[in-house]
Amino acid sequence: MRAVDAIVECLKAEGVDTVFGIPGGANLPTYDALYDGGVRHILCRHEQGAGHAAEGYAKASGRVGVALATSGPGATNLTTAIADAVMDSVPCVFITGQVRTDMLGTDGFQEADVTGITMPIVKHSSMIRDPRDIPREIHEAFHIARTGRPGPVLVDIPQDLSRADIDYEPNPALQLPGYQPKSEGNVKQIRLAAKALANARRPVIYAGGGVVSAEAAAELTELCTSDRFPVTLTIMGLGAFPAPHEQWLGWLGMHGTRAANYAMDEADLICAIGARFDDRVTGKLAEFAPRAKFIHIDVDPAEISKNVPAHIPIVGDAKRILPKLVREYRALEADSSRLDAWWERIHGWQERYPLTYEDSDDEEIKPQFMIEAIHEATGGEAIITSDVGQHQMWTAQYYPFSAPRRWINSGGLGTMGFGLPAALGAQVANPEATVVCVAGDGSLPMNVQELATCVMEDIPVKVFLMNNFYLGMVRQWQELFWGRRYSAVDMGTSPDWVKLADAFGATGLRATEKSTLLDTMRQAIETPGPVVLDVHVSKEENVYPMIPAGAAARDMVG
Amino acid sequence: MAEEPAASDVLSLDELEAVSGARTGRRHLLSVLVENKPGVLARIAGLFSRRGFNIETLAVGPTDDPTVSRITLTVDGAAHPIDQVTKQLHKLVNVLKIRDLDPDETVTRELALFKVSADDGRRAEIVGVADIFRGKVIDVSKRSVTVEITGTGAKIEAFEELVRPFGLVELVRTGETAVTRGRLVT
Numbered sequence: 001m002r003a004v005d006a007i008v009e010c011l012k013a014e015g016v017d018t019v020f021g022i023p024g025g026a027n028l029p030t031y032d033a034l035y036d037g038g039v040r041h042i043l044c045r046h047e048q049g050a051g052h053a054a055e056g057y058a059k060a061s062g063r064v065g066v067a068l069a070t071s072g073p074g075a076t077n078l079t080t081a082i083a084d085a086v087m088d089s090v091p092c093v094f095i096t097g098q099v100r101t102d103m104l105g106t107d108g109f110q111e112a113d114v115t116g117i118t119m120p121i122v123k124h125s126s127m128i129r130d131p132r133d134i135p136r137e138i139h140e141a142f143h144i145a146r147t148g149r150p151g152p153v154l155v156d157i158p159q160d161l162s163r164a165d166i167d168y169e170p171n172p173a174l175q176l177p178g179y180q181p182k183s184e185g186n187v188k189q190i191r192l193a194a195k196a197l198a199n200a201r202r203p204v205i206y207a208g209g210g211v212v213s214a215e216a217a218a219e220l221t222e223l224c225t226s227d228r229f230p231v232t233l234t235i236m237g238l239g240a241f242p243a244p245h246e247q248w249l250g251w252l253g254m255h256g257t258r259a260a261n262y263a264m265d266e267a268d269l270i271c272a273i274g275a276r277f278d279d280r281v282t283g284k285l286a287e288f289a290p291r292a293k294f295i296h297i298d299v300d301p302a303e304i305s306k307n308v309p310a311h312i313p314i315v316g317d318a319k320r321i322l323p324k325l326v327r328e329y330r331a332l333e334a335d336s337s338r339l340d341a342w343w344e345r346i347h348g349w350q351e352r353y354p355l356t357y358e359d360s361d362d363e364e365i366k367p368q369f370m371i372e373a374i375h376e377a378t379g380g381e382a383i384i385t386s387d388v389g390q391h392q393m394w395t396a397q398y399y400p401f402s403a404p405r406r407w408i409n410s411g412g413l414g415t416m417g418f419g420l421p422a423a424l425g426a427q428v429a430n431p432e433a434t435v436v437c438v439a440g441d442g443s444l445p446m447n448v449q450e451l452a453t454c455v456m457e458d459i460p461v462k463v464f465l466m467n468n469f470y471l472g473m474v475r476q477w478q479e480l481f482w483g484r485r486y487s488a489v490d491m492g493t494s495p496d497w498v499k500l501a502d503a504f505g506a507t508g509l510r511a512t513e514k515s516t517l518l519d520t521m522r523q524a525i526e527t528p529g530p531v532v533l534d535v536h537v538s539k540e541e542n543v544y545p546m547i548p549a550g551a552a553a554r555d556m557v558g
Numbered sequence: 559m560a561e562e563p564a565a566s567d568v569l570s571l572d573e574l575e576a577v578s579g580a581r582t583g584r585r586h587l588l589s590v591l592v593e594n595k596p597g598v599l600a601r602i603a604g605l606f607s608r609r610g611f612n613i614e615t616l617a618v619g620p621t622d623d624p625t626v627s628r629i630t631l632t633v634d635g636a637a638h639p640i641d642q643v644t645k646q647l648h649k650l651v652n653v654l655k656i657r658d659l660d661p662d663e664t665v666t667r668e669l670a671l672f673k674v675s676a677d678d679g680r681r682a683e684i685v686g687v688a689d690i691f692r693g694k695v696i697d698v699s700k701r702s703v704t705v706e707i708t709g710t711g712a713k714i715e716a717f718e719e720l721v722r723p724f725g726l727v728e729l730v731r732t733g734e735t736a737v738t739r740g741r742l743v744t
């Protein structure tokens with residue numbers, strides 16, 4: 001069988017129903033196999049879009065996302081999505097075409113050293129050297145992408161090798177002697193962690209995107225509610241613990257709530273689960289949680305003690321570890337009343353510093369109001385993707401997520417232009433769901449070409465554009481830290497988003513007044529097919545509260 | 559007030575100590591077994607550079623198993639937390655095994671080639687020093703002599719200090735390689 005037909009067979013064996021990509025010279029053979037191979041291919045308009053679509057697909061479904069690109073520029077266009085996937089631990093397989101083996105290293109047409117370029121931003125990669133290895137390498141890529149700490153794996157296939165004839169045997173044995181992710185967690189350490197929790201007077205459970213990846217949201221909730229443990233999540237973890245809950249402190253870090261950040265600051269024990277103490281969470285590391293001891297549960301041993309030294313490290317899969325921790329904790333029958341004073345203190349912060357904003361007293365739409373309206377219009381049930389900037393922070397603040405995999409954003413890399421293609425991928429994975437992309441007017445143009453993909457493939461995503469006519473987040477920093485010198489942040493009024501949507505064959509709508517906003521949103525959701533709703537919001541609103549970069553939680557402003 | 563929990567359940571959080579993440583302050587010799595595949599060395603070098611770890615010496619070679627290569631490298635444990643270095647290395651799929659070699663349990667060797675200027679009748683003197691270090695003269699010309707020294711890094715540095723005054727034209731070192739003492743497999 002042709003090696004490329006074997007690739008399609010491998011994809012099917014891995015349960016892949018859809019791939020995203022763009023063909024070109026070096027991967028023509030693969031596209032020939034896809035022509036009637038039985039896997040849906042979605043033709044994106046830019047390989048970055050295909051890459052983020054694969055991520056959106058993966059984040060919304062928990063399955064491995066797949067994107068294809070040709071050699072040279074096709075593959076280099078993928079790199080932003082690959083870097084995004086490695087930062088947010090998204091399971092993706094990227095299959096790139098490469099020039100023929102006799103041209104490798106000669107600067108041949110459309111040659112780029114893609115395994116070299118992507119080496120620092122993949123979980124693993126390989127370049128095929130023998131066509132007989134192709135099936136095994138494809139399966140290994142899937143295995144590595146989805147197990148342990150998930151991440152992107154790239155397989156680069158020279159054009160001539162992809163045309164070779166090979167004997168295809170389904171399910172070849174994997175050859176990964178150096179890859180054995182741990183899952184169970186050390187029992188003694190789990191017992192010690194339970195004991196520490198039972199003896200803590202000011203504990204906080206701090207969980208992140210790892211809990212979502214591990215499909216361990218229910219197990220996390222079980223742990224948190226096995227006592228009255230205060231819970232905070234990273235922006236990547238939203239939905240892993242239901243937001244409207246009496247033990248929920250809000251998310252933490254730069255634009256998190258005061259209650260969450262102050263609780264971390266005063267905690268005597270922090271139980272970190274699938275979170276990596278990113279600088280957006282810790283602020284100034286030397287002053288982060290100065291009174292706390294740390295339990296750190298993570299599937300990636302290298303995360304433990306990387307930024308913050310752990311006292312009780314537990315390496316493994318949260319889904320396996322948390323139930324054991326709950327059992328050990330329950331057996332200790334700790335007295336809940338030891339947490340009374342702690343809750344009193346937390347309630348004090350929650351009352352004094354609720355998440356709130358000053359609404360306009362006219363028709364002006366405040367950005368926070370817009371997010372609340374989205375929550376109302378979708379009944380809190382939508383899958384929400386976002387671009388990067390102020391709108392991302394406001395969405396995370398004002399749209400309470402009650403279940404995992406409903407909030408899809410670019411947290412680690414902070415990639416503008418992520419939202420629309422990610423929404424496309426999420427919608428493909430969940431055809432029945434309402435998928436809303438909260439876009440920024442600076443971010444949306446970066447991958448707006450994917451509107452064409454949505455129209456052509458009948459992918460009915462709803463783009464709710466928070467239009468403040470600025471690169472808002474940068475403007476906010478210039479206002480606060482650079483003496484209001486607004487350098488290169490004015491986005492002006494181009495394009496006319498309604499006309500642009502129309503030109504793509506999507507529906508364009510506009511909302512400029514508070515009183516009609518909700519109705520227009522409902523109309524957008526009810527309109528079949530992709531919609532762009534251009535919402536004009538206050539131009540110079542800032543995201544608060546805020547820990548200025550490099551400051552400590554105590555120094556929150558706003 | 560509720561009753562005190564059973565004694566064994568009591569744990570003062572003050573007793574908990576942070577594990578790892580610390581700098582050891584000494585040089586570490588890491589013996590790394592890797593799959594013998596294209597690009598593996600590039601992955602390791604790339605990992606070190608992007609994480610800001612500095613490799614002091616590096617020696618690569620085949621092992622008795624043709625599918626496996628050994629990389630021996632030294633890293634400064636004062637500048638980097640060694641457990642971070644080894645854990646990051648372990649994440650590379652082609653890395654099979656890492657040993658942080660205990661200096662007391664390890665024999666290390668390095669080979670160095672010294673090209674020393676010898677144009678004013680001092681050749682005999684240089685050969686004399688080389689003899690003391692059990693060095694081998696491997697090339698002689700009118701104006702230079704080349705000496706091969708094998709030993710620990712310290713021995714090579716001691717020899718360097720002694721021949722430098724003669725005029726050191728060139729020094730080429732392989733980087734240390736190592737094996738554990740006794741029957742134990744490295």
Ligand SMILES: Cc1ncc(C[n+]2csc(CCOP(=O)(O)OP(=O)(O)O)c2C)c(N)n1
Nearest residue numbers: 389390391414416440441442443471472473
């Ligand atoms: C690809 C990329 N380029 C630049 C940046 C830097 N950046 C971060 S936020 C931001 C402004 C985003 O503007 P917009 O999409 O309009 O969102 P807003 O902050 O106004 O809500 C910029 C330029 C980035 N994160 N990503």
